[in-house]
Amino acid sequence: VIKIKDLTKVYNGSQVPVHAVNGISLEIKQGEFAAVVGPSGSGKTTFLNMLGGLDDPTSGSIEIDNQLLSNLTSSQRIKFRLENIGFIFQAYNLIPVLTAKENVEFIMELQKVSKAERNKRSLELLEAVGIPDKANVRPNQLSGGQQQRVAVARALASKPKFILADEPTANLDSKSTETLLDIMERLNKEENITFIFSTHDARVVNKAHRIITIEDGLIKSDESRI
Amino acid sequence: VIKIKDLTKVYNGSQVPVHAVNGISLEIKQGEFAAVVGPSGSGKTTFLNMLGGLDDPTSGSIEIDNQLLSNLTSSQRIKFRLENIGFIFQAYNLIPVLTAKENVEFIMELQKVSKAERNKRSLELLEAVGIPDKANVRPNQLSGGQQQRVAVARALASKPKFILADEPTANLDSKSTETLLDIMERLNKEENITFIFSTHDARVVNKAHRIITIEDGLIKSDESRI
Numbered sequence: 001v002i003k004i005k006d007l008t009k010v011y012n013g014s015q016v017p018v019h020a021v022n023g024i025s026l027e028i029k030q031g032e033f034a035a036v037v038g039p040s041g042s043g044k045t046t047f048l049n050m051l052g053g054l055d056d057p058t059s060g061s062i063e064i065d066n067q068l069l070s071n072l073t074s075s076q077r078i079k080f081r082l083e084n085i086g087f088i089f090q091a092y093n094l095i096p097v098l099t100a101k102e103n104v105e106f107i108m109e110l111q112k113v114s115k116a117e118r119n120k121r122s123l124e125l126l127e128a129v130g131i132p133d134k135a136n137v138r139p140n141q142l143s144g145g146q147q148q149r150v151a152v153a154r155a156l157a158s159k160p161k162f163i164l165a166d167e168p169t170a171n172l173d174s175k176s177t178e179t180l181l182d183i184m185e186r187l188n189k190e191e192n193i194t195f196i197f198s199t200h201d202a203r204v205v206n207k208a209h210r211i212i213t214i215e216d217g218l219i220k221s222d223e224s225r226i
Numbered sequence: 227v228i229k230i231k232d233l234t235k236v237y238n239g240s241q242v243p244v245h246a247v248n249g250i251s252l253e254i255k256q257g258e259f260a261a262v263v264g265p266s267g268s269g270k271t272t273f274l275n276m277l278g279g280l281d282d283p284t285s286g287s288i289e290i291d292n293q294l295l296s297n298l299t300s301s302q303r304i305k306f307r308l309e310n311i312g313f314i315f316q317a318y319n320l321i322p323v324l325t326a327k328e329n330v331e332f333i334m335e336l337q338k339v340s341k342a343e344r345n346k347r348s349l350e351l352l353e354a355v356g357i358p359d360k361a362n363v364r365p366n367q368l369s370g371g372q373q374q375r376v377a378v379a380r381a382l383a384s385k386p387k388f389i390l391a392d393e394p395t396a397n398l399d400s401k402s403t404e405t406l407l408d409i410m411e412r413l414n415k416e417e418n419i420t421f422i423f424s425t426h427d428a429r430v431v432n433k434a435h436r437i438i439t440i441e442d443g444l445i446k447s448d449e450s451r452i
């Protein structure tokens with residue numbers, strides 16, 4: 001379970017301080033399928049980055065399975081992320097010199113998954129997201145939506161406990177979106193992986209079991225269905 | 227008017243040749259508001275890049291207002307683009323070292339628009355797309371949707387004859403999308419600017435007067451309403 005208390009993030013750039021996240025408290029249990037929605041600039045990416053340990057809060061705490069993230073040293077945090085969290089970035093962040101297949105296998109390699117198993121899982125996932133023919137192609141030769149699907153496959157391949165997905169369907173057509181959501185729903189049911197999406201996509205929101213609405217860095221509403 | 231005849235683009239990368247655009251012929255008149263839709267990987271970006279003179283066809287021709295793009299030298303093409311075409315990139319392509327306002331003014335500066343006029347237009351547009359407070363902020367301090375809006379403002383600011391928009395609402399919430407579409411519709415009506423969108427967004431498709439569907443680099447259907 002993820003416990004978030006009084007979480008804030010203030011950016012002190014060159015301008016007026018920006019209260020990107022302004023005091024969020026909530027609990028997310030294992031196996032949840034939740035969507036974080038809100039206007040552009042409302043704090044979704046900042047919130048997800050802190051949850052994933054990619055960014056430090058200004059104040060407040062995040063506890064994942066009784067582990068307070070702030071108690072981890074920097075190398076312990078990297079290990080913790082590698083073992084528990086899969087991240088799909090809003091800007092994909094694929095490694096340009098690696099092919100699609102190598103990008104998908106990258107994290108599994110760090111996790112010391114066997115070569116045979118890495119090969120099997122990456123090919124299965126590239127097939128599942130509809131781009132098996134792009135396995136040996138580099139990101140700059142892929143369309144926007146193809147790059148997005150490689151980023152998704154990469155996060156799913158390592159079968160982490162939690163998957164944080166920042167607008168994973170932004171550049172996808174309806175059919176690809178539906179395919180992606182089916183894969184994620186299945187992983188959620190069969191492996192009890194927790195999914196937390198940030199999204200503007202109505203089709204993703206419709207599949208979510210819980211909808212957390214953020215505005216100006218604060219939770220405006222938090223509704224569960226089913 | 228834009229006349230496209232037997233347009234193809236074949237990528238001969240390291241793999242099997244990819245027929246990204248496989249023979250497209252069509253005509254787009256001044257003042258049209260058209261959406262190009264189709265699955266991820268179907269050729270929309272490749273098609274728009276060729277229309278905008280950013281990429282060379284493998285075969286076929288593009289004629290814009292009686293100017294055959296292939297007859298232009300490389301520097302003539304840059305000049306032609308600067309004077310006629312505004313482009314909103316799928317990956318935004320903002321200049322990292324410039325602020326939002328500087329990014330928006332950049333093209334106007336190349337067009338020798340006066341300093342006073344550049345200032346007025348950039349501030350008006352940043353206001354219109356909802357991020358006036360981010361004028362002096364660099365792209366890496368903006369959210370995904372805020373970067374997208376800067377990219378939109380930049381293309382609109384130079385008031386070109388044709389605007390090619392590659393998935394301009396992918397990272398935007400409903401309200402920002404609606405605002406953007408209103409601005410574009412108004413420019414289309416008042417200034418007779420031609421808009422050609424590539425999009426997966428149903429809200430954009432609903433506003434389009436013409437819907438061109440692409441699949442595997444070919445036109446599958448081309449329907450006008452009104």
Ligand SMILES: Nc1ncnc2c1ncn2[C@@H]1O[C@H](COP(=O)(O)OP(=O)(O)OP(=O)(O)O)[C@@H](O)[C@H]1O
Nearest residue numbers: 141142143144145237246266267268269270271272
């Ligand atoms: N530089 C390149 N080298 C090789 N293949 C390429 C290159 N650029 C694009 N492609 C391929 O051409 C096809 C069409 O790509 P394009 O980017 O035009 O698709 P798209 O319709 O814009 O997709 P999306 O909706 O995902 O943005 C894809 O299969 C893509 O992998």
Ligand SMILES: Nc1ncnc2c1ncn2[C@@H]1O[C@H](COP(=O)(O)OP(=O)(O)OP(=O)(O)O)[C@@H](O)[C@H]1O
Nearest residue numbers: 011020040041042043044045046367369370371372
């Ligand atoms: N490094 C930074 N420095 C300063 N301000 C920042 C930085 N990163 C983000 N911001 C600001 O924090 C606020 C929240 O940004 P965030 O990226 O979390 O929004 P978002 O909800 O993900 O938006 P979108 O839907 O457009 O992706 C925005 O106003 C943004 O400009």
Ligand SMILES: [Mg+2]
Nearest residue numbers: 045090369370
């Ligand atoms: Mg974001």
Ligand SMILES: [Mg+2]
Nearest residue numbers: 143144271316
């Ligand atoms: Mg594209």
